[in-house]
Amino acid sequence: MDERGEPATIPIExxxxxxxxxxxxxxxEYSKMSYMTAPPARTFTRFFSCPTTGQMFEAPITxxxxxxxxxxxxxxxx
Amino acid sequence: xxxxxxxxxxxISPHNQALYEAGKGILTDSLSVGREFCKFMVGVSTGAIxxxxxxxxxxxxxxxxxxxxxxxxxxxxxxxxxxxSIVFALGVFPRTSxxxxxxxxxxxxxxxxxxxxxxxxxLAGFALFALASLVSIVxxxxxxxxxxxxxxxxxxxxxxxx
Numbered sequence: 294m295d296e297r298g299e300p301a302t303i304p305i306e307x308x309x310x311x312x313x314x315x316x317x318x319x320x321x322e323y324s325k326m327s328y329m330t331a332p333p334a335r336t337f338t339r340f341f342s343c344p345t346t347g348q349m350f351e352a353p354i355t356x357x358x359x360x361x362x363x364x365x366x367x368x369x370x371x
Numbered sequence: 372x373x374x375x376x377x378x379x380x381x382x383i384s385p386h387n388q389a390l391y392e393a394g395k396g397i398l399t400d401s402l403s404v405g406r407e408f409c410k411f412m413v414g415v416s417t418g419a420i421x422x423x424x425x426x427x428x429x430x431x432x433x434x435x436x437x438x439x440x441x442x443x444x445x446x447x448x449x450x451x452x453x454x455x456s457i458v459f460a461l462g463v464f465p466r467t468s469x470x471x472x473x474x475x476x477x478x479x480x481x482x483x484x485x486x487x488x489x490x491x492x493x494l495a496g497f498a499l500f501a502l503a504s505l506v507s508i509v510x511x512x513x514x515x516x517x518x519x520x521x522x523x524x525x526x527x528x529x530x531x532x533x
Contacts, residue, residue, distance in 0.1 A: 301375065309382050321375065340383065340391055351387055353378030360375060 298322040311345035318367040324359040344368050405489040409462030416456035423507045432519035451503030458496035
């Protein structure tokens with residue numbers, strides 16, 4: 294299975310490790326099911342790697358609608 | 372309408388750090404777990420053959436020679452154990468694959484291919500092993516009912532006294 298999601302970006306205004314701003318490129322995976330009513334929003338914790346320190350930090354992500362998951366593909370400066 | 376909202380980022384908590392390390396361990400060990408299982412089961416499957424033959428010899432009466440049909444049935448569990456060990460050996464057989472360490476997708480595809488192939492072989496080998504174990508129990512229990520062949524009648528010696 295090699296199914297790619299749609300690209301999007303997640304901006305982190307102030308990294309808790311280095312204090313700088315980072316922009317993470319993600320692939321967003323959408324559900325292929327059609328819903329009668331919009332599914333409830335889900336919140337989960339996602340780990341991010343700080344490009345300056347190389348260490349991990351976490352941020353809560355809330356997805357709504359047909360978003361299933363997201364996969365971090367890269368990071369760059371804003 | 373679909374959306375993604377990001378909450379306040381923070382340093383990773385000790386609990387989540389432990390979870391992350393656990394996940395990393397699962398990911399890095401996923402190749403070796405299947406390989407070690409196949410390697411272990413090669414030894415178990417081949418070791419089961421003499422064990423089964425010893426049990427069968429113990430259960431059967433001495434000097435018993437089975438016919439063709441019963442002989443084939445008696446050999447079947449040993450052959451299944453042998454087949455299982457061959458399938459497990461294929462699971463640890465070296466494979467060649469080409470990928471670049473710079474391309475994460477290629478590494479992931481190669482890893483998924485190795486794990487998928489080994490999983491199929493592990494399942495097939497374990498199914499053969501389980502079947503062989505079951506058949507060997509049935510054959511050994513059935514062998515307990517086999518009676519010893521009756522000794523051939525000796526000719527009666529008649530002495531004629533004149």
